Amino acid sequence: MGIFSKLQEKIKSAIPRSVIRDLSEVLKPDQIVLDQAGLQAFETDALTAIQVLPFVVVMPESTADVAAVAKISHKYDVPMVPRGAGTSLAGGAIPTSNAIVVCLSRMNKILDIDLVNRSAKVQAGVTNLAISAAVDRDGFFYAPDPSSQLSCTIAGNIAMNSGGAHCLKYGVTTHNILGVKLVTAEGEILEFGGPFLDPAGYDFLSLIVGSEGGLGIVTEATVMLRAKPEGARPLLLGFESHEQAGDCVAAIIGKGYLPVAIEFMDKPAIKACEEHARAGYPLDVEALLIIEFEGATEEIDASFQQVLRIASQFNPVHKRIANTDEEAQAIWLGRKSAFGAIGRISEYLCMDGVIPLSKLSHVLSKIAEICSSYKFQVSNIFHAGDGNLHPLILYDANRTGEFQRVEKCGAEILELCVMAGGCITGEHGVGLEKRDLMTLQFSETDLINQMRVKLLFDPNWVLNPDKVFPLELAETFRRDESSLSDGEST
Amino acid sequence: MQDMLTPLVNRDLKDMILDAKDKGTSLEILGHGTKRMIGRYSEKNVPLTMRRFSEVTLYEPSELVISARAGTPIVEIERELKGYGQHLPFEHLDFSKLFETEPGYGTIGSLFATNFSGSRRLLKGSARDHLIGVKGINGRGESFSSGGRVMKNVAGYDLAKLMANSWGTLAVMTEVTIKLLPTPPSECTLFLYGLEEDIALEALRTAIATPYEVSGAVHLNKTHAFPCLEGVTYVQDKAVTAIRLENTPKSLAYRSEKIRELLSAFGELFYIDEPESKLFWQNMRQLAFLANRDDAIWRVSTSPQRAFQSARQIKKLVDSQVSYDWGGGLLWISTRGVADMGSSDIRRIIAQAGGHATLIYPGVDATQPVSPFHPLDPAHMQLTKGLKSMFDPAGVLNPGRMYDGV
Numbered sequence: 001m002g003i004f005s006k007l008q009e010k011i012k013s014a015i016p017r018s019v020i021r022d023l024s025e026v027l028k029p030d031q032i033v034l035d036q037a038g039l040q041a042f043e044t045d046a047l048t049a050i051q052v053l054p055f056v057v058v059m060p061e062s063t064a065d066v067a068a069v070a071k072i073s074h075k076y077d078v079p080m081v082p083r084g085a086g087t088s089l090a091g092g093a094i095p096t097s098n099a100i101v102v103c104l105s106r107m108n109k110i111l112d113i114d115l116v117n118r119s120a121k122v123q124a125g126v127t128n129l130a131i132s133a134a135v136d137r138d139g140f141f142y143a144p145d146p147s148s149q150l151s152c153t154i155a156g157n158i159a160m161n162s163g164g165a166h167c168l169k170y171g172v173t174t175h176n177i178l179g180v181k182l183v184t185a186e187g188e189i190l191e192f193g194g195p196f197l198d199p200a201g202y203d204f205l206s207l208i209v210g211s212e213g214g215l216g217i218v219t220e221a222t223v224m225l226r227a228k229p230e231g232a233r234p235l236l237l238g239f240e241s242h243e244q245a246g247d248c249v250a251a252i253i254g255k256g257y258l259p260v261a262i263e264f265m266d267k268p269a270i271k272a273c274e275e276h277a278r279a280g281y282p283l284d285v286e287a288l289l290i291i292e293f294e295g296a297t298e299e300i301d302a303s304f305q306q307v308l309r310i311a312s313q314f315n316p317v318h319k320r321i322a323n324t325d326e327e328a329q330a331i332w333l334g335r336k337s338a339f340g341a342i343g344r345i346s347e348y349l350c351m352d353g354v355i356p357l358s359k360l361s362h363v364l365s366k367i368a369e370i371c372s373s374y375k376f377q378v379s380n381i382f383h384a385g386d387g388n389l390h391p392l393i394l395y396d397a398n399r400t401g402e403f404q405r406v407e408k409c410g411a412e413i414l415e416l417c418v419m420a421g422g423c424i425t426g427e428h429g430v431g432l433e434k435r436d437l438m439t440l441q442f443s444e445t446d447l448i449n450q451m452r453v454k455l456l457f458d459p460n461w462v463l464n465p466d467k468v469f470p471l472e473l474a475e476t477f478r479r480d481e482s483s484l485s486d487g488e489s490t
Numbered sequence: 491m492q493d494m495l496t497p498l499v500n501r502d503l504k505d506m507i508l509d510a511k512d513k514g515t516s517l518e519i520l521g522h523g524t525k526r527m528i529g530r531y532s533e534k535n536v537p538l539t540m541r542r543f544s545e546v547t548l549y550e551p552s553e554l555v556i557s558a559r560a561g562t563p564i565v566e567i568e569r570e571l572k573g574y575g576q577h578l579p580f581e582h583l584d585f586s587k588l589f590e591t592e593p594g595y596g597t598i599g600s601l602f603a604t605n606f607s608g609s610r611r612l613l614k615g616s617a618r619d620h621l622i623g624v625k626g627i628n629g630r631g632e633s634f635s636s637g638g639r640v641m642k643n644v645a646g647y648d649l650a651k652l653m654a655n656s657w658g659t660l661a662v663m664t665e666v667t668i669k670l671l672p673t674p675p676s677e678c679t680l681f682l683y684g685l686e687e688d689i690a691l692e693a694l695r696t697a698i699a700t701p702y703e704v705s706g707a708v709h710l711n712k713t714h715a716f717p718c719l720e721g722v723t724y725v726q727d728k729a730v731t732a733i734r735l736e737n738t739p740k741s742l743a744y745r746s747e748k749i750r751e752l753l754s755a756f757g758e759l760f761y762i763d764e765p766e767s768k769l770f771w772q773n774m775r776q777l778a779f780l781a782n783r784d785d786a787i788w789r790v791s792t793s794p795q796r797a798f799q800s801a802r803q804i805k806k807l808v809d810s811q812v813s814y815d816w817g818g819g820l821l822w823i824s825t826r827g828v829a830d831m832g833s834s835d836i837r838r839i840i841a842q843a844g845g846h847a848t849l850i851y852p853g854v855d856a857t858q859p860v861s862p863f864h865p866l867d868p869a870h871m872q873l874t875k876g877l878k879s880m881f882d883p884a885g886v887l888n889p890g891r892m893y894d895g896v
Contacts, residue, residue: 116695116795117819139699161644172642174651175619190869195793197819198605198616198655200846200864201892202874206618206651210644230701250552256575256672258554295701299741354640357553386642387553426642434645441638441645449634450647452880456873468646 015055015098019076023058023100026068031106033057042083042101046148047091047433049349049403054081054095061106063181063189063219070217071187073100079462080185082213084125084156087148089350090431092160092212096466102217104155110134111220117195118225119178124155124218128162131223140225143170146427147339158218160429161210165261165335168385169294170226172427174209179222182208182215185458195222207453212429213464215457229294232260234331235304237311238285238318242266245287246360248314249384252291253357255310257303263290263335264382266364269342269392270334272379276341279334282318289384290335338381339392346377346394349406353389353417354426360384366416367391374409388426389417415440430468438470451477494520495538500633500664506538507662508631511884519658519888521561521597525604527589528850529657529862529891540599543664546570548639555639557623557667560599567598571670579671580617581608581771587781588851599663605655608775609706609734612698612816614671618654623667626653628660629882641669658888659896660881674736678746679706679767681760682753684728687711687814688798693756694817695794697733700752702745706734706771707817714779714813714822722766731756734771777822779813785824786831786853792845794818800843808832823847826855833860840864863892 023032033039034056043051055078060066073080083093083103095101107123110131114120115138120131128149131142145164146152152162158180163172170176179193192208193199208215239245249262265273265281265288274281281288293303304321311319322328334341342348355363364380367389371378377394391413395406414424418440425434438447451469454461461478469477495517497503510517518535520526543561550556551574558567564582571577583606586593602624607616623637636649653663682693690709697704708731710718715730733753735745750759762770773779780787792800797818804810810825810832825832831852840847846864866874871893878885878896890896 114795115699117793118698139701161648163642163644167642171615171619172644174648175615188869190873192870194844195795196791196845197611197816198607198618198791200791200848201655201866201870202660202877203605203618203652203655204870204873206648206654210646210648215647227699227701227703253554253672254552254574256675258672295741296744298744299737302738302740354642356550356555356640358550383642387640388642421638422640423638423643423645425645426640427644429644430646438646443634445632446634446636447646449628449632449636449649449881453647453649453877456876456880 015078016076019072019078020056022072022075023056023069026072027058027060027065031059031061031065033059042086042095042103045086045088045091045093047089047094047431049397050091050094050432052095052097054099054101055097057101057103059103059106063183066102066183066217066219067187067189069100069102070183070185073462074186074460077460077462079465080217081464082155082159082217084153084159085127085151087152087156088160088429088431089352090160090425090429090433092429092431092464092467093156094432104153104219107219114195115140115225119195119222120225121220121222122154123220125153128152128154128157135225139228141228142223143176143226144173147336154221154223155218158209158221159211159213160427163427165263165383168262168383169258169260174206176224177205177209177221178224180205180208180218181220183217183219185216185460185463190216193222212431212467214454214468215463217463230296231300232292232294233300233322233328234290234292235307235322236318236320236331237289237291237316238282239287239314239316240285242287242364243361244314245289246357246384248289248311248316250357251310251313252307253385257306259291259385260294261290261292262383262385264288264384265335265338266380268377269338269379269381272341272345273334273338276344277334277337279330281334285318290331342379342392342394347397348392348394349410351389351391351393351410351413352425352428353414353422354387355389355417355420355422357384357387359420363389363416363420367413370412370416371409374405376406376409386426387422411437432467435468436470438468444473447473448477455481492536495536496542497538497540498542500627503662503664504627504631504633507627507629507886510536510886511629511631516886516889519662521600522563522595524585524589524591524596525600528604532890535888540597540662547665551576554670555622555641555667556670557639557665558598559665560663561597564596564598564601565594575673576670577673578620578668579610579614580620581610581775582606582617583608584776587776587778588787598666602654602666603656603658603663609708609771609815612707613703613705618651620669621650621654621666622669624650624653624663625665626661626663629884629886637667639667657891659878659892660887662887676739676742677734677736677764677767678742679762679770680733680746680749681724681762682731682757683726685709685731685757687801689756690729690731691798691814691818693731693753694733696752697749698817700749702735702749703737704733705736706732708732708774708813708815710779710813711811713811717778717781718770718773720773720778721769722762724760724762732770734767774815780822780824782824784854785826786849786856787851788823788825788832788836788847789850790821790823790836790840790845790847791819792821792840792843796843797821800839803839804832804836807835826853828855829857830860831856837864861893866893
């Protein structure tokens with residue numbers, strides 16, 4: 001049974017109108033969306049194949065607003081689905097039909113920039129790029145750079161533990177968050193961490209970052225700022241085979257060079273990007289690498305020379321060094337417009353598996369085989385430095401049953417990633433899309449240990465309730481836990 | 491002294507945990523015991539050492555990933571990495587000088603269980619940040635895993651990082667997987683001598699805010715500086731402010747010159763090349779500056795902006811020496827002559843500034859019991875107890891090590 005069908009089966013229990021009455025007592029009228037047209041704007045996120053109309057949407061403007069909403073949710077046992085900008089590719093912000101969607105986009109103030117502490121305190125609805133823009137002139141930036149960074153919010157980044165091309169050097173969100181303010185399922189306000197390193201006691205921050213809104217609603221974050229490099233430039237290498245490109249990446253890292261980003265594109269992706277962006281990519285190669293270094297001009301030049309020396313063992317048939325900012329932008333232009341470029345050709349499902357680099361060639365061949373068996377075309381775009389694959393499976397959304405088939409094809413690819421020693425998501429999260437695939441990567445006991453954490457923070461399971469964990473397992477777990485006499489936990 | 495339990499495989503460990511659970515007893519989880527002096531100790535706990543869980547199970551230099559069983563000696567892992575020009579980038583602390591234990595001991599499991607990161611944490615992150623996968627057994631006797639062997643993994647809740655700094659109270663780690671980094675090809679350090687604390691911290695802040703990737707930024711007072719300067723060319727009987735750079739020799743020449751220009755107003759900068767630079771930072775990592783067995787030792791993580799002010803307040807109230815790491819964000823405080831080791835004043839002042847203070851060693855004057863770990867507020871304590879009860883409901887694993895009832 002597909003995700004959509006399962007969602008349709010969700011009970012649309014009679015939600016007391018008094019929920020709306022109580023919400024209108026704590027929020028202004030323009031903070032509550034109830035009309036059909038307004039609600040439709042929140043029925044999906046970037047996983048547009050699934051749409052579910054929420055019960056009500058609220059637009060809090062402060063932590064106190066969120067806490068007030070949470071208290072109402074708790075009083076009536078109504079689920080809450082937190083939402084940033086709705087850019088989740090895994091359906092993390094898609095509501096259930098009986099949910100209050102808590103949209104944080106109005107909480108978009110940068111509260112404090114503290115360059116001495118190299119940190120900034122921001123409301124959760126601030127966009128990722130707005131943080132870097134606010135400190136750019138002072139020579140700082142916020143490092144995690146998901147592709148959607150122009151529009152995605154820090155709340156969503158924290159929920160999904162987002163990353164991006166430059167995470168090879170700077171890590172993902174969890175490495176760059178110092179503290180959070182959070183509203184619990186019961187409406188309490190908690191703070192973890194702050195403008196200092198390594199908080200005391202258990203590492204609750206590590207749980208909250210990446211919890212997909214299931215442990216609390218983050219309303220403020222203290223993020224780490226880093227000093228901007230003097231400069232950054234990429235070079236482009238084209239190879240006649242995937243193996244040569246993959247081996248080249250392994251050799252660069254193995255020889256002790258750590259670029260700030262290494263991106264990989266296969267032939268179909270190169271072709272689509274070139275047709276769309278006219279970035280000057282070679283069309284006669286099977287694989288392309290974009291390798292970026294940071295530093296002063298001479299430092300980057302020296303790194304390029306070393307990388308070219310290493311790459312020469314793998315016979316690159318195309319080499320292009322960016323010597324100016326314009327040339328650098330041209331090289332990145334194609335990669336950054338890749339998803340849009342493929343989208344011009346066809347609907348696609350963007351997968352997000354991670355593999356050990358040593359298995360690259362094997363995995364790419366197998367992906368081609370799997371997609372071929374379903375008669376789907378596929379383009380592969382890849383954060384090669386950290387093994388984060390993005391196979392884009394092209395399909396026809398207008399054909400009945402096609403989405404279910406492409407989901408199945410994607411699941412096989414993710415299973416392949418796990419079999420190769422990798423995982424089912426490197427940066428997009430689990431959401432609705434992959435909750436039933438969690439069993440590929442985790443044993444039942446692994447998931448039970450995670451669900452116990454959920455239960456500790458959210459005893460009534462009202463926060464983004466149908467995400468992350470396989471539904472049947474979650475239901476069994478909750479039934480078993482509630483039937484326990486608490487004997488073990490006292 | 492109770493007999494030490496020494497499991498060899500997961501089955502043994504699981505049986506020992508379940509046996510303790512059935513009998514209502516509890517276990518003290520140890521690696522080599524190098525950090526046994528830190529935290530609360532209970533004679534009731536039966537010691538269990540993970541030292542026989544010793545093996546590197548996977549090493550992929552081209553993927554910057556290594557996996558090892560939890561009892562693997564750190565030195566063994568470092569030896570393996572050295573051959574491939576890679577390292578554990580967080581510069582974990584070595585307490586052997588402070589606790590007068592055999593140098594070179596310590597297991598990889600205990601490194602992550604305690605999450606003590608050294609000077610490079612400023613630039614490269616903590617031990618926790620590099621822990622990408624964990625296998626373990628919780629207090630219920632359940633084997634579980636989290637994360638994996640790839641460095642980017644956002645599937646499910648990150649229980650791997652939760653294990654860092656949990657001091658073996660939630661689960662016994664049986665295997666860890668670590669993200670590595672290439673060892674920088676060379677390093678140098680710039681020294682400024684005799685700066686007042688507030689001026690020194692400003693110099694450090696200025697250096698860190700540059701694009702030159704400062705990987706160590708400390709200020710040691712005159713007393714603390716002396717032991718760290720052993721074997722270093724430029725020795726002066728003054729406080730030392732040190733700024734480390736790591737890169738290719740050509741880059742170091744360029745970057746150190748830039749920093750020298752920028753900081754020239756703070757005084758004369760002395761360029762310390764390898765091997766003296768390495769020696770200085772090794773002394774830092776080994777806490778050579780604190781190896782006075784009379785003093786109580788505090789490790790304080792706080793807001794760099796409030797660090798100087800906090801230190802000044804503390805020194806007014808407590809006979810103490812203060813040095814700074816992490817560009818001012820980490821205070822090492824040694825106190826003497828106070829029954830509570832300065833606990834009440836230090837913790838009150840740090841709580842106001844934001845951060846927390848851990849008592850690493852009580853010194854010789856201790857007469858009052860002091861919680862080694864920073865007390866938690868009621869809401870955090872409730873969650874902490876809740877988490878403990880989820881993973882270890884019977885309180886089998888290191889009960890009370892961190893907090894009473896946890």
